[in-house]
């Protein structure tokens with residue numbers, strides 16, 4: 282199992298090119314199931330989750346051609362309407378094949394994803410929404426069996442805002458008969474990116490970017506080309522890294538208009554930023570200021586940045602408070618950060634961080650994707666060596682993070 286060895290204390294200086302967003306690429310790849318035409322994608326990140334999704338899609342009979350960041354999908358010969366447990370268990374986003382397969386072929390069998398390190402993460406809203414569209418759904422032996430003659434448009438109000446739930450229902454509704462209204466829809470930029478691709482494929486969607494999506498179903502969709510949006514979480518992760526270590530970095534291929542909540546907090550931290558059209562130059566020469574925040578749905582502060590900001594707070598010049606409202610168990614990094622000398626206490630969904638003068642390197646264990654990234658940030662700022670175990674979590678969602686960090690001066694290496 283690969284590990285990362287970091288010797289902390291280096292300032293980060295240089296350029297980082299941000300990759301396409303994992304959370305946009307995964308639903309967008311599933312949109313390839315909706316048509317027999319070619320879906321030609323660019324800016325697809327090199328991630329384990331993308332490789333897993335391509336494997337899963339390939340097993341359905343979807344043809345996949347990959348050339349670097351370009352991926353071409355062709356769904357003219359899909360014959361296996363299934364997502365098996367072996368793949369779903371390694372990547373929850375596999376649930377995103379359910380809506381498209383059902384809408385186009387009238388049938389799907391998808392393993393239930395189950396919980397994960399950050400929470401129980403049920404998919405009841407995906408199921409409830411598809412049932413409202415007329416699907417018959419049964420659950421047996423860990424699998425969701427979904428069937429329908431033809432999905433029929435309906436008004437769906439989800440109990441909570443769900444990102445992949447919105448994406449699944451949106452994809453299904455594009456091929457349903459008549460009008461579907463998705464109320465309480467997620468407004469995350471990754472949902473918008475998917476919706477833009479669907480429109481390019483011939484879908485009729487109004488309200489893109491709002492919490493009310495109105496879809497007029499069409500009999501079929503056609504092929505299209507699309508470039509996946511830049512990863513706002515990867516970009517903000519590198520900004521947190523330089524806020525913790527000090528330095529002067531420039532991010533390229535960013536989308537600064539979809540990062541307001543994180544950028545506001547980074548300004549409060551003391552990071553000096555010069556924002557260009559698709560670049561951010563970030564300079565830091567002082568100890569970070571502490572920032573207090575609570576995670577909420579977009580456009581609020583993203584839960585996927587909570588752990589990385591907590592890493593910055595551990596060495597800030599004062600106390601801070603972090604409240605996690607999206608997932609019930611997303612503080613697994615706290616104990617590991619405390620092993621590095623941080624002073625964090627938790628009470629329910631709130632963490633109280635003191636801010637210490639210096640972290641000290643130690644062996645730690647990554648428990649989930651963003652927890653891994655936060656430990657990398659903490660390790661870069663710590664004195665001495667930090668060895669991070671179980672970095673397969675990091676590889677799920679960051680495109681060669683250690684290579685990008687090496688290029689800006691970090692002392693980090695992968696141990697096989």
Ligand SMILES: CC(=O)N[C@H]1[C@@H](OP(=O)(O)OP(=O)(O)OC[C@H]2O[C@@H](n3ccc(=O)[nH]c3=O)[C@H](O)[C@@H]2O)O[C@H](CO)[C@@H](O)[C@@H]1O
Pocket residue numbers: 303304305307373374400401402403404405406407408441442443444445446471584585607608609
């Ligand atoms: C692949 C992808 O895009 N993953 C992102 C997506 O995950 P994901 O789409 O799984 O997260 P959701 O937005 O669905 O989850 C939000 C909350 O709703 C709950 N819920 C959700 C669906 C449902 O049917 N029932 C239910 O109870 C979840 O347990 C959670 O507490 O959005 C999260 C919240 O921004 C991000 O952290 C993930 O990085």
Ligand SMILES: C=C(OP(=O)(O)O)C(=O)O
Pocket residue numbers: 303304373374585650651678
């Ligand atoms: C929680 C995340 O991803 P996933 O939904 O794929 O587990 C994440 O990207 O931080």
